Amino acid sequence: MLHHADTLPDHTALTIGAREYTYQEVVHTARQWAAAVVEAAGPRPRRVGVLASRSAPAYLGVAAALFAGAAFVPLNRELPVRRTRTMLERSAVDALIVDAASLPHLPELLRGLPRRPAVLLPDSLRADVPDLGDGPVLDAADLAAAAPLPQPLGVGPDDVAYVLFTSGSTGEPKGVPVTHANVRSFLDTNQDRYRLTPDDRLTQIGDQTFDLSVFDLFMAWENGARVCATDPQELLAPLPYLERNGITVWFSVPTVAAVLRKRGVLTPGSMPTLRWSLFCGEALPRATAEAWQAAAPGSTVENLYGPTELTIACTVYRWDPRTSPAHCVHDNVPIGRPYPGLHTLIVDEDLTPVADGSTGELCVAGPQTTPGYWQAPELTAERFFARGGRTYYRTGDLVRRHHGQLICLGRNDQQVKIDGYRIELGEIEAALRRSGAVEAVCLMWPDPGTITAVISGAADPSAVAAASADTLPPYMAPRSVHAVETMPVNANGKVDRIALRRWLEECRPV
Structure with missing residues (x-):
């Protein structure tokens, strides 16, 4: 990117709607934000969260994190706050870049974090979010006035470029660090x-x-x-x-x-x-x-x-x-x-x-x-x-x-894919149990693109479904939740999923 900013400065690097950003503009702005990250988070930031979507902070924030020598950790404001907070805790980001559309989620997201990151608001003012607590906050005015980082901070091939979180069978997302060599x-x-x-x-x-x-x-x-x-x-x-x-x-x-x-x-x-x-x-x-x-x-x-x-x-x-x-x-x-x-x-x-x-x-x-x-x-x-x-x-x-x-x-296991997202059914089952079910089994039924849950030990399956939906991304929420008194088991004492499928078929409206 740096090479193209020198050789093709006026060439468009990014288009968002009708707005076009040249390579020169992207690099200059990202260097400003990178300098702000270093100023707010220390001379060698390790990881920078990017809580933004389809906006300049979403894309330039990635470049800024890399220029600062850090790994970027993309976050999605559409996910439940609890899940995103877990990602922040696990990754221990030093700074968090947030776009204007994600601001309403920020105070709740930061609340309860054991270690509060520096916050950068590239397209907002500090006064727009009064309830951010203690810690450094740099808003649009601060970032616009920042002197660009002279040179990107150096990284090695084994340093982490980004961390993505995927579905985990324990009920919590698991992080995958991807290196610069990868x-x-x-x-x-x-x-x-x-x-x-x-x-x-x-x-x-x-x-x-x-x-x-x-x-x-x-x-x-x-x-x-x-x-x-x-x-x-x-x-x-x-x-x-x-x-x-x-x-x-x-x-x-x-x-x-x-x-x-x-x-x-x-x-x-x-x-x-x-x-x-x-x-x-x-x-x-x-x-x-x-x-x-x-x-x-x-x-x-x-x-x-x-x-x-x-x-x-x-x-x-x-x-x-x-x-x-x-x-x-x-x-x-x-x-x-x-x-x-x-x-x-x-x-x-x-x-x-x-x-x-x-x-x-x-x-x-x-x-x-x-x-x-x-x-x-x-x-x-x-x-x-x-x-x-x-x-x-x-x-x-x-x-x-x-x-x-x-x-x-x-x-070959309990992992499935819905709309390209890799999902572990065990994570959904864990969420159902946390929401009041004693036992929970998720099946791809009645077709390979539909998640159906069967639970036991809960009087009101609709309440369990609603409570679990508050902690899961929309693409992981079961389409329907059914209750049985006891789970069928096979000769090994394990839940008999074949028997559950048969039961669902028998209960299916004609």
């Missing part, structure tokens, strides 16, 4: 593949707590391109957004494309500006890939796969309208082959490699494998293992090879 490997691999130039314009569709957004920002700013923030309402009919911004690179979860297909938006030839159409985060249905390819005939469609622990994506499959339909399994597009430099194992429950063509759990090692979970050595030991001088991450996804490509057959 990010560098990902960027180099993807630039070799996509060859972005300053003429490219990238979508920015996902929330910044979702690691697909890291692709948008880093790939654009690494290569002098423009990232164009998307208003969620525009996704209902994105063609004007694509045309207005001249979008060349689309990146989203497949659900976005599937919804557009159902709405009849993907008419043949309707997206002529696209040259890359990238999907990641969940299974890509064959019919969606076919419809998208027809709507964007000049675009190359690719299906990317990868958990946060492997830095955004680690395998890729290129769609070919002539041959790819025959490669699909369960009507889903393959996840392809691993990136160069990454090593894969397909193993059974004992971590023994399975025979070629057999199904097993995908494990990946290489420069994109993150160092483990944030301050969770036991969990790290469960999900990472050493073999042959390499550290592998157990993805929990069942795969097998088919026509030389990896195909993903789903989760």
Whole structure:
């Protein structure tokens, strides 16, 4: 980014609605904010929270944190305050950058924190939020007057670039620290593949707590391109957004494309500006890939796969309208082959490699494998293992090879995906128990995209549902909560999930 601010100072780096920010403006402003972070939080800040969405503080805050030599920790104001406060406590941020739309949540969020971070309000005044308690607060006037940081503070390859929190089976979110070396490997691999130039314009569709957004920002700013923030309402009919911004690179979860297909938006030839159409985060249905390819005939469609622990994506499959339909399994597009430099194992429950063509759990090692979970050595030991001088991450996804490509057959445990978000059903079950249930089981029923809960030990399931919804993100809240007197168990004394599904079917209205 610094290079582009020198060589392409007037080139647009960021578009938010009608507002355009040049590379020179982004770098100058981010340096001002970085200087303020250093002034308020100390000469070597470690982590900076960014509580903002689709605003200048959301994007420039990331750059400011990195210029200050810190890792950024993206936060979402739409999540329950308790959950966000847990993330702040776990990450122990030294500073928190907050946009105006997130201000109403700030006093409650800071209340009760054992260690209060410095607060930066780039688009607000201190008087707008009177109840912030003690601690440094720098508002828009302070930041505008700040002298820019002369040079970004140096970092090493093993230093953390960002920390993302994902769903955890204990009922609390778990942090994934991603290093600068992890990010560098990902960027180099993807630039070799996509060859972005300053003429490219990238979508920015996902929330910044979702690691697909890291692709948008880093790939654009690494290569002098423009990232164009998307208003969620525009996704209902994105063609004007694509045309207005001249979008060349689309990146989203497949659900976005599937919804557009159902709405009849993907008419043949309707997206002529696209040259890359990238999907990641969940299974890509064959019919969606076919419809998208027809709507964007000049675009190359690719299906990317990868958990946060492997830095955004680690395998890729290129769609070919002539041959790819025959490669699909369960009507889903393959996840392809691993990136160069990454090593894969397909193993059974004992971590023994399975025979070629057999199904097993995908494990990946290489420069994109993150160092483990944030301050969770036991969990790290469960999900990472050493073999042959390499550290592998157990993805929990069942795969097998088919026509030389990896195909993903789903989760081997209680983790599921809803709209691209990875969710551990155990976390929802824990929230239900905290809300009054004695026992709680979550199932994907009656279809793979719907979470249904069955509880016992609570007289009023609707009260349990309402209480748990106050602590869970909307995409994790069960669609319905049913009560049973006692949970059915199998011969091993474990809850019989098959029996619960059968009971739900029997109770289902005709």
